[in-house]
Amino acid sequence: VLLASTSRCKINSTMTPPPTTALSSIYTKGLPLLTPSTLNPHAPLGKWLLSTSFLVSAMAHIGGVTRLTKSGLSMTDWKPLGSKPPMSHEEWTTEFERYKQYPEWQQRRSMTLEEFKYIYYWEWGHRMMGRFVGVVFGGGWAYFTWMHRPKLSASAANNATTIGSILPKNITSAIPPGYQPRLALLFAMGGTQGLVGWWMVQSGLGDDRRDDRNEIRVSPYRLAAHLGMAVGTYSVLLWTGLGALSYPADGYAAANTSAASKASAAAAETSV
Numbered sequence: 001v002l003l004a005s006t007s008r009c010k011i012n013s014t015m016t017p018p019p020t021t022a023l024s025s026i027y028t029k030g031l032p033l034l035t036p037s038t039l040n041p042h043a044p045l046g047k048w049l050l051s052t053s054f055l056v057s058a059m060a061h062i063g064g065v066t067r068l069t070k071s072g073l074s075m076t077d078w079k080p081l082g083s084k085p086p087m088s089h090e091e092w093t094t095e096f097e098r099y100k101q102y103p104e105w106q107q108r109r110s111m112t113l114e115e116f117k118y119i120y121y122w123e124w125g126h127r128m129m130g131r132f133v134g135v136v137f138g139g140g141w142a143y144f145t146w147m148h149r150p151k152l153s154a155s156a157a158n159n160a161t162t163i164g165s166i167l168p169k170n171i172t173s174a175i176p177p178g179y180q181p182r183l184a185l186l187f188a189m190g191g192t193q194g195l196v197g198w199w200m201v202q203s204g205l206g207d208d209r210r211d212d213r214n215e216i217r218v219s220p221y222r223l224a225a226h227l228g229m230a231v232g233t234y235s236v237l238l239w240t241g242l243g244a245l246s247y248p249a250d251g252y253a254a255a256n257t258s259a260a261s262k263a264s265a266a267a268a269e270t271s272v
Helices: 002-013 020-029 043-068 089-099 103-107 113-146 180-202 220-245 247-271
Strands: none
Touching: 043 113, 043 220, 089 113, 113 180, 180 220, 220 247
């Protein structure tokens, strides 16, 4: 019995207890404690993802205005890399004449060139906003994957009341373990959104898309798919960004607690 008791004491003395003080501080202060980059190595990634989700939300609002102003069919072609808008009067006239070749012009014959410019700029801005979001996300993903390295303050790492006390010592990336597939999914969703958007616009360029009021309309199913993709992308961005910010508490602390529990169970079995 004495031998078992001595063995148990030796095993327990080598275990690192879960940093409950740091976790308590995190749960009390929440995001204000998790957002500083000097304390949380994944904070830069989380803040970038949340900023990108804001851009997606803004883009969805611009898309709504584009829909309400009936501007969505003003651009009758689609270039993956985009293009500058018409700059001269001749270029605007050429674009306007191209628009007149499609059925929507039949119900807007009183439109002037200046009115066409107004709806064209809404649709052009909506598309370019989408490309801008793609560049922000793709560039940020590449930066955090290959260039950025976390830099934690020494005082935070040694302070038992901060998240530094629950972080592993060998963190070399701002991207938490297991998050690369999520980022790849988000990149694919963004690219698919552009394709779905053009697929939706195409549905309104044919003469067979007249509703009961004899007005040209895009397919409501494709429109719903386009909006659904935007909401889904925004949701996954928000989920991933908040997950990255809280990963020290949800990931590392949980792993530490699980390891401590397994060690305790092993110590109990050894003592028996």
